[in-house]
Amino acid sequence: GNSVTQMEGPVTLSEEAFLTINCTYTATGYPSLFWYVQYPGEGLQLLLKATKADDKGSNKGFEATYRKETTSFHLEKGSVQVSDSAVYFCALERDYQLIWGAGTKLIIKP
């Protein structure tokens, strides 16, 4: 079936460190892929998305590339800030619905 697997958190980094949050998926065909972010006390919001293989989504310094050969959509940022502390969710599209990963909590220390 369709599923999304994210690395377990929390992930704790120092400010200005390089970030990678792994996301792999299982799906038939080539679904659209998404990263959503949930800041403390706020609702979920779309961070970036990619709709076909080799597409790169980017926003706010974050990037993720749709890799069909490894069925992955890892989230990266070159230099994180304290304000990036949040929970990050990877998701894929199936039949006009979103299938979600469990979320990865990111903690950035000054």
Next chain:
Amino acid sequence: DGGITQSPKYLFRKEGQNVTLSCEQNLNHDAMYWYRQDPGQGLRLIYYSQIVNDFQKGDIAEGYSVSREKKESFPLTVTSAQKNPTAFYLCASSRGQEIQETQYFGPGTRLLVL
């Protein structure tokens, strides 16, 4: 300001009681969704509606009911048949049923059982 509002922020339910969670959007979106979020798990779809007066069950619809009488409103009722209702409930909307349309989320309602 356009957006999605959910109320209340916290809701307490007694055993055997039905409770209704409110979700309102002023984004003029056609599609609306209800998700349940449990610790350590991804969001799971309860119900969704692509148009007024129409809605479909998601993956975990048992013990829940919805209505879509108005475009801007999509209330969720947690019935007494839902045996484990304690969770964080998120409402979302999107412009249309095409999944490439970004879903916009409300701030959520946390439901606790007394």
